[in-house]
Amino acid sequence: MHEHDVVGIGNAIVDIIGRCDDAFLARHGYAKGSMQLVDAAAAAKLYDVMGPAVEISGGSGANTIVGVASFGGRAGFIGKTADDQFGRIFGHDIRTAGVTFTTPAAVKGSEPTGRCLVLVTPDGQRTMHTFLGVSPQLGRGEVDPALVASARIVYLEGYLFDRPEAKAAFRQAAGIAAPAGRQVALSLSDAFCVDRHREEFLNFIRASVDILFANEAEITSLYQTNSFEDAARKAQTDTRLAALTRSEKGSVILTADQWITVPADPVAKVVDTTGAGDLYAAGFLFGLARGRDLETAGRLGSLAAAEVISYLGARPATKLSDLAQAKGLFT
């Protein structure tokens, strides 16, 4: 198998994105900005009451991987779809983005392909309800060892910790990457997800993670502190490299002895923040895989994050390699 820059493992999700006002969130008791797991019935009930929507392929890790490909990186993805319309949409969109995606769809009669109901408020914030469907049934047997071993960096989506089968696939991938001399990257995904699996995350990070991605809420949840600085210093001791994102305050890149601050890129109008963290990771991982210095990698992350929040959906609509070239970040 030819070499990949980054191979990701995550939930295969189609986003169903609709607009709502703050009153709608309040009426239904939804916490703005959160991601909540729901079952099929709850997802159907919410869909019935939310407004007109658009369907765009999503999934946190998949968004990152498509971002890497949009930068011109060689990228692969491992994730589970069903043999249904959303599965075909997910597979089409990721393959035609240039990503290696060979995970077989589940046979007919399985749970459906996962979906995420995304409610976007006028301030551009997103509130998510995810029905994972067949996605967590990604078994050990479906992690293609050759694909994982072909990647300079293996990228794992923290959301997979929510289901035991997926977690096993996750650990398997990390187990293949390390002996092959590959790097393992992990995104914490969501503060509530961190809260559900804090000890497991900490153990996994200390034992197996080379590159850690988290936003402010996630890293402070991981270390149960109110201080970002405090959490960041703890991350410095637990992992070789961490990239911590802070929305409009930009990001902080940490190694044992470095603390690099990277500003956020300006955005004319924030339309939909969905995918900001995912696309930051895309730029950062692409930069790393291609041997860029940490600050440049962070700036590629800022560029990709600013791009994706300027329209609806979490997949890049413009070639990120063109944007990076225009900014002089491709040399």
Next chain:
Amino acid sequence: MHEHDVVGIGNAIVDIIGRCDDAFLARHGYAKGSMQLVDAAAAAKLYDVMGPAVEISGGSGANTIVGVASFGGRAGFIGKTADDQFGRIFGHDIRTAGVTFTTPAAVKGSEPTGRCLVLVTPDGQRTMHTFLGVSPQLGRGEVDPALVASARIVYLEGYLFDRPEAKAAFRQAAGIAAPAGRQVALSLSDAFCVDRHREEFLNFIRASVDILFANEAEITSLYQTNSFEDAARKAQTDTRLAALTRSEKGSVILTADQWITVPADPVAKVVDTTGAGDLYAAGFLFGLARGRDLETAGRLGSLAAAEVISYLGARPATKLSDLAQAKGLFT
């Protein structure tokens, strides 16, 4: 049944919208700006080669009707979906837009819900390939006479002329509207569609149509002339009221003795022209149904068209009533 401003009959379609460059169109021999009917196999083949896409409910007449609802009009739609994912998407999006939509979905095992593969080039032009699926199987029995009779204006999508069963439903609706003292509006939909059914269109317009919508290509195709002025004068004799759209040149509204020119609204950046004509019709019909003068109706059309071409997809993403209020067109 309570009174409706406008009830539309048309194809129930989900748009699959992807971006491509002019070279892609040339390589596949696609005529930019056209709508071509394709079968399931051809649609699947094109889908395989087109890039990542987003799915947004569409259908020319349905877009118009959702536009009427977005202006605050009471609107209804009649169109055929299948019992599948795209059918659920279409039904959800039109109902939650506030439109009365009660046409039952076809039973399991039918043709699938119709879809339109929309290729958007960097200049914002769209080129469409439509697989109608179950949509033309809208039978006479599915045109709810009470719903049709409840509408001040019945709006018919010209594309329905492409299939005999749908055409019968179409004639049936016109037959209900006239004796009930309702107005019948028709959109010519597409120059190639006009070319396929010229005589039938002319006979139908002369016998049954009160309000005719066409763009420059369609009206000149109908009258087989190269001169817009010539075609427009012929339309004046064939129909009581015509609204002819001319892209950035705005529109011309014609009665037997009036020729009203309405400018197009300025657009900062044309992202995707899909739905421009559909949304012009929405504003115009809403204005008429609410007793506005012809020029104001035309300006509501210009406003809605300018809005929808500033983003991807053919459904309004902003409440058109708010935009109209901001412009002082709601008094």
